Amino acid sequence: MGAGHAHGGLAAAYVAGNSPVHRLEPHTKLVAVLAFALVVVLTPVHAGWAPLAYAGFLALLLGVAAVARVRLGRLLRGLAVEVPFVLFALLLPFVSRGPRIDVLGVSLSQSGLAAGGSILAKATLSVLAATLLAATTDPRALLRGLERLRLPSVLVQILTFMIRYADVIGGELRRMKVARESRGFRGRHLGALKVLGPAAGSLFIRSYERGERVHLAMLSRGYTGRLPTGPVAVVGGRAWATALSLPLAAAAVLAAGSLLG
Amino acid sequence: MSTPPSLLVDDLAFAYPDGHQALFGVDLRLEQGERVALLGPNGAGKTTLVLHLNGILRGGRGRVTVGGLPVEDRNLAEIRRRVGIVFQDPDDQLFMPTVGEDVAFGPRNLGLSEPEVARRVADALAAVDMADAADRPPHHLSFGQRRRVAVATVLSMRPEVLVLDEPSSNLDPAGRRELAEVLEPLPVTLLMVTHDLPYALQLCPRSVVLDGGVVVADGPTRELLGDPALLAAHRLELPFGFDPHAVP
Numbered sequence: 373m374g375a376g377h378a379h380g381g382l383a384a385a386y387v388a389g390n391s392p393v394h395r396l397e398p399h400t401k402l403v404a405v406l407a408f409a410l411v412v413v414l415t416p417v418h419a420g421w422a423p424l425a426y427a428g429f430l431a432l433l434l435g436v437a438a439v440a441r442v443r444l445g446r447l448l449r450g451l452a453v454e455v456p457f458v459l460f461a462l463l464l465p466f467v468s469r470g471p472r473i474d475v476l477g478v479s480l481s482q483s484g485l486a487a488g489g490s491i492l493a494k495a496t497l498s499v500l501a502a503t504l505l506a507a508t509t510d511p512r513a514l515l516r517g518l519e520r521l522r523l524p525s526v527l528v529q530i531l532t533f534m535i536r537y538a539d540v541i542g543g544e545l546r547r548m549k550v551a552r553e554s555r556g557f558r559g560r561h562l563g564a565l566k567v568l569g570p571a572a573g574s575l576f577i578r579s580y581e582r583g584e585r586v587h588l589a590m591l592s593r594g595y596t597g598r599l600p601t602g603p604v605a606v607v608g609g610r611a612w613a614t615a616l617s618l619p620l621a622a623a624a625v626l627a628a629g630s631l632l633g
Numbered sequence: 634m635s636t637p638p639s640l641l642v643d644d645l646a647f648a649y650p651d652g653h654q655a656l657f658g659v660d661l662r663l664e665q666g667e668r669v670a671l672l673g674p675n676g677a678g679k680t681t682l683v684l685h686l687n688g689i690l691r692g693g694r695g696r697v698t699v700g701g702l703p704v705e706d707r708n709l710a711e712i713r714r715r716v717g718i719v720f721q722d723p724d725d726q727l728f729m730p731t732v733g734e735d736v737a738f739g740p741r742n743l744g745l746s747e748p749e750v751a752r753r754v755a756d757a758l759a760a761v762d763m764a765d766a767a768d769r770p771p772h773h774l775s776f777g778q779r780r781r782v783a784v785a786t787v788l789s790m791r792p793e794v795l796v797l798d799e800p801s802s803n804l805d806p807a808g809r810r811e812l813a814e815v816l817e818p819l820p821v822t823l824l825m826v827t828h829d830l831p832y833a834l835q836l837c838p839r840s841v842v843l844d845g846g847v848v849v850a851d852g853p854t855r856e857l858l859g860d861p862a863l864l865a866a867h868r869l870e871l872p873f874g875f876d877p878h879a880v881p
Binding site: 511512515532533535536537539540582585586588589590591592593594595596599600601602603 | 684687689710713714716717718720722724725726727728729730731734737738739741742743747750770771772786787790
């Protein structure tokens with residue numbers, strides 16, 4: 373598990389390390405992140421103390437990131453997946469009904485502003501938590517965690533093969549691109565779709581055929597429908613307590629807000 | 634009682650569901666520890682024959698037995714332990730996230746205990762000179778290393794018969810030699826499908842030529858390769874300047 377697989381493909385999100393966060397069993401981290409996101413989502417949108425709660429959640433995440441030695445830049449890059457939500461959230465103040473306020477001469481809906489801001493905050497916090505998980509957990513360990521949490525075996529197998537073959541299929545894609553461009557193809561105008569469509573089709577067929585060959589190889593080694601797993605470590609109460617300290621602290625922030633706010 | 638042959642193929646005929654007939658009555662007998670090259674042009678039926686050896690393809694005429702055990706539904710698990718097939722593209726063979734897990738795949742399917750699985754993985758990786766690769770993902774290995782690991786994935790099942798499909802294809806000359814060094818000392822019966830005739834001569838004292846779905850020649854590799862008429866009739870060609878009689 374060296375730093376060797378920190379580059380390329382789906383493993384790119386992982387930052388190898390040996391912090392207490394890295395060492396936690398993956399399934400406990402998965403539960404913790406899910407619970408944290410739940411607490412964040414449960415925060416009432418229109419409560420006056422909501423911004424304070426968001427700040428509290430953010431402080432908790434940054435604390436975990438500091439313990440895990442995950443750099444701020446790495447966390448911010450993880451936010452890229454959030455862009456569609458951001459666009460939606462930015463739209464809300466303009467289209468929502470209800471009392472309006474003027475900001476720099478533009479009329480905005482108050483409730484839309486609150487709802488948009490809250491969507492933005494909740495999505496950002498949840499994505500940051502997921503990014504932390506991805507940065508501190510090897511993708512293969514993540515799969516083992518999902519399996520321990522009883523995710524259906526077929527889904528775990530599909531994800532396993534996705535991780536294994538993303539680079540192989542990516543390589544085929546690159547070779548096809550090189551072959552196209554070596555014969556003068558430039559995919560910069562709409563007409564290029566006539567070439568790229570069939571190329572996508574042939575990549576699909578190649579991948580399908582590879583799937584059949586892989587299945588043959590699996591059958592030849594006694595595959596009976598389940599990927600056999602190795603030994604699993606027993607996880608004690610302390611490890612669970614460590615992992616769940618994040619969502620529990622978040623819940624405490626939420627409770628304090630509802631009681632005091 | 635004498636030991637049964639490692640592999641006995643008796644009058645095997647097979648047609649695919651689309652009607653294409655690939656095998657027309659193949660007979661083949663491999664004694665324990667024998668090393669045989671299976672030669673023949675593309676489309677001769679070599680792959681179809683190989684897929685019959687561990688029961689992936691069945692349902693045609695004839696029968697296959699492995700170490701005396703017939704290839705039948707109720708024996709499939711044991712048959713697939715006894716016959717280890719290494720497919721041509723290591724990326725098809727290596728489907729698990731790490732080398733170690735891949736080599737452990739077969740033994741775990743056999744239901745072995747974890748300490749035994751660990752021992753088998755270590756032994757198999759050592760046998761192909763890849764002992765330190767257990768934790769690495771396959772796509773970080775060179776092609777030659779992946780081919781050797783693919784061999785380890787079936788060695789870990791302690792097979793009686795090792796079947797290799799085009800083992801030297803796409804290897805650079807050093808990788809080709811390293812693989813030969815790995816294969817030479819293995820205590821198994823070996824069936825090697827190949828177009829690489831010098832490789833056949835190096836590793837297999839005996840060769841079988843398959844063409845048009847039947848065995849057309851079976852004898853010492855050096856003799857078959859020294860018969861230009863036979864080679865020409867079945868689209869087999871020696872590399873330029875290669876003389877099978879000049880090789881030690």
